[in-house]
Amino acid sequence: MFRFQSLDEDCTLEEEDTGLVEEEDEIDQFNDDTFGAGAIDDDWQEEHKRLAGLDKRDGPGAELGLEVGGMGGESDLGRGEDSSSTHLLSSAGHLPLPSILPSLKFASSSSGLAPPDMEDRGRGGDLAESLARLILEADPAIAGVGAAERPSPSRSSLSTLQGLDRPRVLPQPPSIPHATQPHQHSHHPQHQLPPGPSASSLPPGPPSSSLLSYQQQQHLMRRGTAPMAQMNSHSIWESSMGFGPVSLTPGLVTHMEDSPLMSIIKEVGLPKRPPQGRIDEGRDLSERVPPPRSSSPVIGSPPVRAVPIGTPPKQPMSHALNHQIHHPTAVHVRAPVQHRFPPPFPERVSPNTLLNIANSPLCRGPFPPGVGPVLSQIQRAQLLNSQVAGFPRGGPGPPLLPGCGGGFRPFFGGPPPPLGHRMGPPPHGHLNHTPPIRHNTTHLHPQHRRMLTQRMQNQGGDRCRTIGDRRSRDPYSNLMTQKEKEWVTKIQMMQLQSTDPYLDDYYYQNYYEKMEKRQERERDSSKKEHTTKLITPQVAKVEHTYRPVQFAGSLGKLTVSSVNNPRKMIDAVVTTRTDDEEKREKQVWNKRRQILYTVEKMYSLLLEVQDFEKRFVQAPEEDREALLEQQKTNTMQLCNSLREKEWDDRVSDEKCVMIMSVRKGKRLISRLLPLLPSPQAAAVVMAISRNIPAIAKKDKQDQVLCWLMEPVSAVIQSMSSSALTDLLQELQGSEGQLVTVLHNKFGVTLLYLILSEGERMQSSDPNCQLMDDNRWTELVFSVTRELLSVPSSSLSPPLFTPTNLLSLFSRYVDRQRLELLQDKLQITSLSR
Amino acid sequence: MLFYSFFKSLVGKDVVVELKNDLSICGALHSVDQYLNIKLTDISVTDPEKYPHMLSVKNCFIRGSVVRYVQLPADEVDTQLLQDAARKEAMQQKQ
Numbered sequence: 001m002f003r004f005q006s007l008d009e010d011c012t013l014e015e016e017d018t019g020l021v022e023e024e025d026e027i028d029q030f031n032d033d034t035f036g037a038g039a040i041d042d043d044w045q046e047e048h049k050r051l052a053g054l055d056k057r058d059g060p061g062a063e064l065g066l067e068v069g070g071m072g073g074e075s076d077l078g079r080g081e082d083s084s085s086t087h088l089l090s091s092a093g094h095l096p097l098p099s100i101l102p103s104l105k106f107a108s109s110s111s112g113l114a115p116p117d118m119e120d121r122g123r124g125g126d127l128a129e130s131l132a133r134l135i136l137e138a139d140p141a142i143a144g145v146g147a148a149e150r151p152s153p154s155r156s157s158l159s160t161l162q163g164l165d166r167p168r169v170l171p172q173p174p175s176i177p178h179a180t181q182p183h184q185h186s187h188h189p190q191h192q193l194p195p196g197p198s199a200s201s202l203p204p205g206p207p208s209s210s211l212l213s214y215q216q217q218q219h220l221m222r223r224g225t226a227p228m229a230q231m232n233s234h235s236i237w238e239s240s241m242g243f244g245p246v247s248l249t250p251g252l253v254t255h256m257e258d259s260p261l262m263s264i265i266k267e268v269g270l271p272k273r274p275p276q277g278r279i280d281e282g283r284d285l286s287e288r289v290p291p292p293r294s295s296s297p298v299i300g301s302p303p304v305r306a307v308p309i310g311t312p313p314k315q316p317m318s319h320a321l322n323h324q325i326h327h328p329t330a331v332h333v334r335a336p337v338q339h340r341f342p343p344p345f346p347e348r349v350s351p352n353t354l355l356n357i358a359n360s361p362l363c364r365g366p367f368p369p370g371v372g373p374v375l376s377q378i379q380r381a382q383l384l385n386s387q388v389a390g391f392p393r394g395g396p397g398p399p400l401l402p403g404c405g406g407g408f409r410p411f412f413g414g415p416p417p418p419l420g421h422r423m424g425p426p427p428h429g430h431l432n433h434t435p436p437i438r439h440n441t442t443h444l445h446p447q448h449r450r451m452l453t454q455r456m457q458n459q460g461g462d463r464c465r466t467i468g469d470r471r472s473r474d475p476y477s478n479l480m481t482q483k484e485k486e487w488v489t490k491i492q493m494m495q496l497q498s499t500d501p502y503l504d505d506y507y508y509q510n511y512y513e514k515m516e517k518r519q520e521r522e523r524d525s526s527k528k529e530h531t532t533k534l535i536t537p538q539v540a541k542v543e544h545t546y547r548p549v550q551f552a553g554s555l556g557k558l559t560v561s562s563v564n565n566p567r568k569m570i571d572a573v574v575t576t577r578t579d580d581e582e583k584r585e586k587q588v589w590n591k592r593r594q595i596l597y598t599v600e601k602m603y604s605l606l607l608e609v610q611d612f613e614k615r616f617v618q619a620p621e622e623d624r625e626a627l628l629e630q631q632k633t634n635t636m637q638l639c640n641s642l643r644e645k646e647w648d649d650r651v652s653d654e655k656c657v658m659i660m661s662v663r664k665g666k667r668l669i670s671r672l673l674p675l676l677p678s679p680q681a682a683a684v685v686m687a688i689s690r691n692i693p694a695i696a697k698k699d700k701q702d703q704v705l706c707w708l709m710e711p712v713s714a715v716i717q718s719m720s721s722s723a724l725t726d727l728l729q730e731l732q733g734s735e736g737q738l739v740t741v742l743h744n745k746f747g748v749t750l751l752y753l754i755l756s757e758g759e760r761m762q763s764s765d766p767n768c769q770l771m772d773d774n775r776w777t778e779l780v781f782s783v784t785r786e787l788l789s790v791p792s793s794s795l796s797p798p799l800f801t802p803t804n805l806l807s808l809f810s811r812y813v814d815r816q817r818l819e820l821l822q823d824k825l826q827i828t829s830l831s832r
Numbered sequence: 833m834l835f836y837s838f839f840k841s842l843v844g845k846d847v848v849v850e851l852k853n854d855l856s857i858c859g860a861l862h863s864v865d866q867y868l869n870i871k872l873t874d875i876s877v878t879d880p881e882k883y884p885h886m887l888s889v890k891n892c893f894i895r896g897s898v899v900r901y902v903q904l905p906a907d908e909v910d911t912q913l914l915q916d917a918a919r920k921e922a923m924q925q926k927q
Contacts, residue, residue, distance in 0.1 A: 444843075452844045496866055498833075503924060507917040508837040511910055604923055607916060667912070 445512035673711035756802030848903040868896035
């Protein structure tokens, strides 16, 4: 399966790096690190080549010479850094070593074949000896196996081997296929080396090379070979990274121990290598590895973490104990405080990072003193057996997290039930403490929080006792450590991190804002509480675009997917149909759908206009101009949509009626009216009053015209006297229209409003133009006539009766009629 | 996130949750999450005789996927705001 350079072929120095390409079919099952931490895509072919290729050189000195030359440690070879080299070599890899031995022995035995550069070094048979000694000294495992068989290599040759072996360091799982190669090699020259170590003499325990995680090795390999002079003289047991220029931080050493990979290795040991058959010798020189990448190797994967995101926290039982006992906090809901959040993190934070943030709430234990420690398994079992199931409501849970950035709006209103209360001895003393406290990781609106605390306080008194009983019998306590709970919470909260909390949380925020405004209006202004605002933390929006990797000169792109950049399967392009097509299609639809469609379009514009103010305040200076412009455009568009044709200045009756025939449309108009410029608004109101009969008819089912009352009254109050007169005229319209108007609640109310406004104008402003022409007077006369003639039963009661109607009528009608009107309309002098 | 936001505003209110197995649970909404899992406190089953096993249960956690209906107090819901939120969401999706 593997191909190597034949012994007979001339291996040139250049080919050493590019020569061997693997026909590696085995998928590396052990390296399925899908959480991104290990998903460093590197060219395994290249790596393998470099690592394994060195062994395969059966050409004796030629290989070594090549390797040494390739490693570039020429000048250092002569140095006798004995101790360091010893350690380094052993740390470099036990597995390749045995196979090197044979090749080394080749070198020693066939020195005549050595290329000139080998001769320069004057290695000779020393290599094998030094190697063997190294092995013996460094690794007891190997030493125990094949001690007697190996000659002691000379020291000076060790340095060359270091150069050889350093890049070959690999953790066991990924390197198994690679590592098997050297072993195969070892079979190869076996006949020439009777005492050579057998393939099976592998160290079963964790070799120090495997202590290094995959990515660390990759680091090493990427850096290439470094001059050996930089090797540190650490013992392998102190640090497995001792042999290289340290680009690996010392921190990694500690992380190494946490690496699940390592723990697996420690527990399981190395998997056995399947015995390999004899390897093919022919190496295909035409197979070349692709040239170095033309783009960055780390595609969309998060920065390498030694601890992948998915790892659960460790179990420091003793620490948890200390935490709880020494850092008690009574976390309770305080009066709403405006939280100050740190600036958003540049990227999303993982649970482990969140846990490690310096902010205290997470570090402290949440429970007051007296709460029992986390129990061991036996204790838990005992507790469970002896207790009745049940959990308290709202026991102390994870503390508030105001300080943690990375906007999360966690969903836990409180801890999940089993977390409820940690029990050691039942804390009877807690019976008379505050009512069940709601510990939240949720960012509640201060108003909301107030409501909740009130509610709880009301209900808390009677429940205290029962909860105390329940608490004393909680069998589900202490199943998880605090850290674990927080870790689970953080993972879930990560999903709630939002780049735009206003949009994502639109309903909640607006609902409570409205509620506050309502409450402020209802309460008298003497109790002035300023409106509390909900501040939600925000995560900065980072664009992660997937750029597929491409090698220079290759066809197509390589897709390497990790959990953070899943493969792009389809190139989905959004095609929006043009307006022409839409118009054509619309003609096919029925009218109602058309109306609804128009209404929805207007709504989106309306919402944009309404949001304008908020956005304006938040926008930086340079954006404000653009925002203003957009605001005007939107308003324009809204106005245009009410007109018949774009260039026509008048508001289209037809359109208005159309829109008003739909319930949604009425709502829309009621929200739209305040935003329109006043002439337009007036025109709309006129159109409405002109068509009240039709509108009223359509409204029979919905009865929602009254929504319009408020905005319409606002419009009327801003109208001029002439406009008002016109309006009244419109309302009366043709013959009989007034009757219909009077039948309808909205119509009656509208009429009253108009009259009342006229009265107000007259009484407040002496030289009001209302009386300039007789129109107003005449209109009022006709109205009163109608009012009197209409039977009482058909006169619908208005929404409200303005107070100044009586004074109005008293101007125009005689006493008798006035009294009649009073009776009919039930306007009394009291209502003034 | 629309309904998550919506339910968040109802936290603390009394609701009746009808599950797909026809069990109806009345309780105060304690919390909700992005999957619309619901936690209720002080629950009572509308038909206790049919579900006697629920007699002793005070608080419960309901997985969001098993909910059929949630009956809400009408005065706690602002339908207009809900419609606006839906429109906004639709606009966002379009972009």
